[in-house]
Amino acid sequence: MVFVTKFRHKVFTDRHLTRMEAIMRDVCADFEAELVQFNGEDNHVHLLVNFPPKVAVARLVNSLKGVSSRRLRQEFPDLARHYYRANKLWSGSYFAGSAGGAPLNAVQQYIEQQNRPG
Template sequence: MFADRHLTRMEAIIRDVCRDFEADLIEFNGENNHVHLLVNFPPKVAVARLVNSLKGVSSRRLRQEFPDLARHYYRANKLWSGSYFAGSVGGAPLSVVKQHIEQQNRPG
């Protein structure tokens, strides 16, 4: 359901939310139905709180700015599912993680 224009705007929204949490969005990319983020955030921030804010703010703003997304969430007034995956990459080279995110099949 996401096109490149949705993902481009979503990246800007997510950067703003990260800034509010004193976090850095290192890498962003997405496919038509999900996104991948590499975020560096301080240990004082709970990952669940950050993710809930990222999903809540992006859902609200994207639904306001792109009414065409409405056909994908008409049964529930939300854009995201309640689930997410968060993994720690403290031991992996960041270049490998960034490469994985960059190689997602972003829609045109």
């Protein structure tokens, strides 16, 4: 899955991404899913999630984006300036693809190689 920030604003530093990974891991656990790999850059994040077929992708995405946006806003008041339109951190869109055919380690390596900000 890939989520981008509203208007592709450059928002995240390493400390934001570190906290976001923990938040998203907890959300995945609530859905009986596993966050296998996480990384991001200053304006988007990549997630490799293993989840059961009973979980609707849209519900999982909605929860991941909603909970992370709310918690980051509470814990990092400095992010408030990025919420200026409609109080949203994330763009309304997302990318979700199936990795069943690709070797899992190739997907994990791609995510690891993101240019994470300092």
